[in-house]
Amino acid sequence: MTIAQPYRAHARAILALGLPLIGGHLAQMAIGFTDAAMIGRYGVAELAALTLGSMAFAVLFLFGSGFAWAVMPLVAQYDAQGNHARIRRATRMGLWLSAGFFALVFPLMWMSAPILRAMGQEPQVALDAQIYLRIAGAGLLPALGVMVFKSFLAALEHTRVVLWITVFAAVANALANYALIFGNWGAPELGIRGAAIASLVSHGVSLLGVVAYARLRLPEYPLWQRFWRPDAEVLREVFALGWPIGLTTLAEVGLFAASAILIGWFGTAPLAAHGIALQITAATFMVHLGLSNVATVRAGQARGRGDHAFLAREARATFAISVTAVVVAVAMFLLIPGTLVGLFISPTDPDRDAILAIGVQLLAVAALFQLVDALQVVSLGFLRGLQDTKVPMVMAAVAYWCLGLPAAWGLGIWLGFGSLGVWGGLSIGLGAAAVLLLARFWWQALPAMRKG
Template identity: 75%
Template sequence: MTTRLPYRTHARGLLLLGLPLVGGHLAQMAIGLTDAAMIGRYGVAELAGLTLATTAFAVIFLFGSGFAWAVTPMIAQYDAEGNHTMIRRATRMSLWLSIGVFLLAMPLMWFSAPALEALGQAPQVARDAQTYLRVAGFGLLPALGVMVFKSYLGALEHTRMVFWITVLAALANALANYMLIFGNFGAPELGIRGAAVASLVSHGVSFAGCALYARVQLPQYPLWQRFWRPDVELLRDVFSLGLPIGLTTLAEVGLFGASAILIGLFGPVPLAAHGIGLQITAATFMIHLGLANAATIRAGQARGRRDAVFLRRDARTVFALSIAAVVVTVALFLLVPEALVGIFLSPDDPQREAILAIGVALLMVAAAFQLVDALQVVALGLLRGLQDTRGPMIIAAVSYWGLGLPAGWLLGLHGGFGTVGVWFGLTIGLGAAAVLLLLRFWRRALPALDAQQAARSLALGGIPA
């Protein structure tokens, strides 16, 4: 089947899918910002513990989410093929793998303080982090379940409800934080433990909302019916597709974590500027991540229909949309950098000017950083839609750790460029990944789908498109 639609139709379809996903990602970011802001007002020591704990939680969560993201292209393909049974089976096994990650991770979070101290963290900070993780760790199970449901609902094009459920969870998190951290509205004052309970509440609300919506709106997929029955074939398929996705995500998260360690060697002011720069670029990155998620879904649908023409036009459109967003954000970075960085700084902070100067310089680098980051994540989304995950995993590891981090180390620590040099290194790593992933998609993955489309056309007695 060959689908030739106007590019405006492709753009409309991508935006209808992608914009709610962008909003959902931004709402998810708001949860983390709310936690940090409220605990920061409660106490600096508790903020340090929270930062350490949420970093550890995020590493485990993002790795485990690979098994959730794996079902997006699978379900999109099965839906295009009209195979409802496989949709149910793949989703169930993704939930099984999420439960497995939780069971393996919970002991690590429960006894995290000794490990954190062994990594050089202050004893009190490590104990505070463990206090948080012993409560919030139970939220890993619903959090991973939410990721499975988001992938399931997104692949079936129910993205708007995913956005509203995430917004509801963000509001529940803010209210629970306000009550339990400070002891407002008659609630006990629990400090960092209160933030952990709020996180647990937020994940619980999200999971309940997603599960209820799926049950009501998609009754043709009885996910919980005979949930206990194993499905070895689909378990293996989801695992083999999801493990490289999780490891790819870890490679990128690890790159930014290692860059923070390098910048920390320059002192607290550069590290603060780095943190602010990442917050700003992370917010704009959500636009490209949402478009990449939409591209994954539509690539999966195209794979199910063996429709290379549709995918080629869709890919051109999503890259154009992403580049258009880059133009807008880069203009902001170049025209009003002081205003953007200043949002995160108190007017009477004695170190404001020093942080502002470094932050503005970082946003200049981010002008190039944004383009390559957008291209690599969209290319990655398209490849995932075609269920190509092992090659991109190797590309990510080599680009981020073989090029990006060494370049940041050389430019920042030995080239005299400091924090800006480390960001140049990040740009080099992401740029290499963008080039290699783009080549893999256009030169290998898409021609392979062309061949499948031609073979199908010939088998049906037609002429290959």
């Protein structure tokens, strides 16, 4: 057997597990993509409000998802050890913690307009964003539940069902958007309220799907058995692993949310262009996020078996696949940026040319940080699988908030480069995170990498 053959086998296994996860992330992303594309054709003011509202939702959702992400490496490790009872307990406590998080943050979404106005946003845009969040915010509870179940299923390598359930939810969202935003098929014309209702429907559909699958196809894991019984030991375990993951994710998504606030100071058209560019770059990021999930599962399995050589080969193969995806994304951003941005804007919109011009420039900057963004998220995936979350949390906070945000403010506001300067600051933050996290993984978490 040649040296290359094991790596081809690893690559095939990574893609077999990862492609459905990537597809599931892209289908989930399609919900936000559809909202933005349809609202963009409804009105630029509504698109600006949706950008703020969906960013606020994403900040809270991704922060709260830390407990769901914690379920994945734990379940992968316990599955490698054949500990079914611990798998059930970890998943159940992930649901408990997610529900508690929702109860704490929903009031923030209900009263979001004063918060957004205090951040310098236009009063009407802030009010419209609150209208969106009061409806879509209720979907945070099922959305977090879905994340826990997805982590549970992915760790057990049941990834295809995650893909198809998410695709079905995205289709339901698109149909509801078409009906409720514009008033088609006899439905009322609700504008941004319609987009919020459609997102709420999609989260509900997803939750019903994953719960039904777990009950029918995985009866050996009775997740609802003694669901209301406290499990302090495992609750502490999931919490201890999950809160640093949540804060790490919050640090990154908070950087992008802060960038939306900064760009909002420049006016509606730059904010709309920023929202469009974020939707496009987020779609490419989903590829690397799916590979990061694979990294977490594989690292968790290797940790459970104590197989460091397996982990070393998985790491090399995963990074190689991620870099290949970066090349494709950069080519698209540089060769067809106008086509990509134009998908989100009505041909008759009076601000179309201004939004297109800004959006094309932002995608050019985005091409610069594709590689570092991929490296940092895949490194995070492996570190989480090894249950190394606290030091990466500090590294992310330093990279994003001590370097990235000041650079975004300095370049965009102080030096007057506007939206391009803000996105330049994002690139600096992501680059710093990539260097720190990759070094953490290579030199400390995985010494076998240096030996192989």
